[in-house]
Amino acid sequence: MSILLLGATSDIGTQLLDLLAPGEDVVLAARNPEAIPEPKRARSSHRIAFEATDLASHRQVVEEAERLAGPITTAIVAFGILGDQTRAESDEAHAVEIATVDYTAQISMLTVLADTMISGRIIAFSSIAGWRARRANYVYGSTKAGLDAFCQGLADRLHGSELELYIARPGFVIGSMTEGMSPAPLSVRPRDVAEAIVDRLGKPGTIWIPRRLAVLAAVMRVVPRPIWRHMPR
Template identity: 65%
Template sequence: MPSPRSRQALLIIGATSDIGRELALKLGAGRPVILAARRPQACAGLANELLEIGASAVHTLSFEATDLAGHRELVEHANTLAPIEVAVVAFGILGDTARSESDEAHVAEIATVDYTAQISMLTVLADVMETGTLVCFSSIAGWRARRANYVYGSTKAGLDAFAQGLADRLHGSKLRVIIARPGFVIGSMTQGMKPAPMSVYPGDVAEAIVQAMSKKRGSATLWIPGRLRILAWIMRLVPRAIWRHMPR
């Protein structure tokens, strides 16, 4: 008889992202893993690694974040492959700050991918999943929007507020929400950018999430690293005349 865990799936939505990949490898052994990505063919290497570390099966699905009407179909299809126990919403774009200052279409693209599509997907997952864990990604960028990346920061602020409300709605149920608030993440999305203070790597973010999941408690909000909480408190106190000149 297969173990109960072997029948409960890990769903990574945005499986080509650095953090999505790290979480897949940390959580995928001994269970089915479903990898959803805009370019599913790019998941072939990760799928092979997952099978090598003991994933009981690996499925790859095509996912387009801006196809909001397709979100429920994707999740319901994934759930027929194996009941979803852990769902990680790991897709997103940073966008081009200079372009977003004058290109309304690009602003709308960032807002759609980083906010509208996120809350759409979280709503579907919370409706379809009966038990387990939802993981989503806020950011220090959303704590107080900065001149240097205010469009991206505003989407993270909105997503954070939505996720907090969703966690409150699910309180007392068998479904919990883990909200990650990392600082600057050194990875493919930020390649070529100067790291900020308290920067982390995708593996650091994934490990913090895994540790939070292991505690078997309810929903949680994670500052990554933990001392980032102090910097966030200080950020609130900086006068706006100074804050508007802060770098990314």
């Protein structure tokens, strides 16, 4: 049995692994394996190269992880990019890059994991940004909206099986991805997200982080569009 962290340099993934890794065999996958921090108290750890946009390699990455550490019982799909909204509005290649990493590659890897894993848990990451797309970050937000919908369907598919899907839906996360940006209301830190997920293990489904973010989300749905289009990130 092992833990596979895809996106092993991510803030949230690293914090979540810190809570789950003690005594476990761990496989850490990232574009640059040399930059992956050493997990704490893991029984064993292995590093492998993983390029999210190389969709054809996804199944081989999972197979390699199982060869190194045995059957995967926890898979954390933590890779992703925020991208540059302003650039994406005029650079179609960058818009497609964001969509590929944050949506297409996600559903590819989630499909492979759901097909490969016999039991255990998969942890995926949605975002409040996907709840209702905003003018300030609609490219990134649209990918999270699509990923969230995919995960809801996948969760229904897996219902009743021995494989659980957890869908973390945090608000603004203060970390390396958002460095230099002003925090939004109900902002959280990577450790907060990791702890909220661990607290919910055993109860698969969607996890609002923090919980009261669900109330803000309900309000977001009814804000008139003339006002909504001027909302900040």
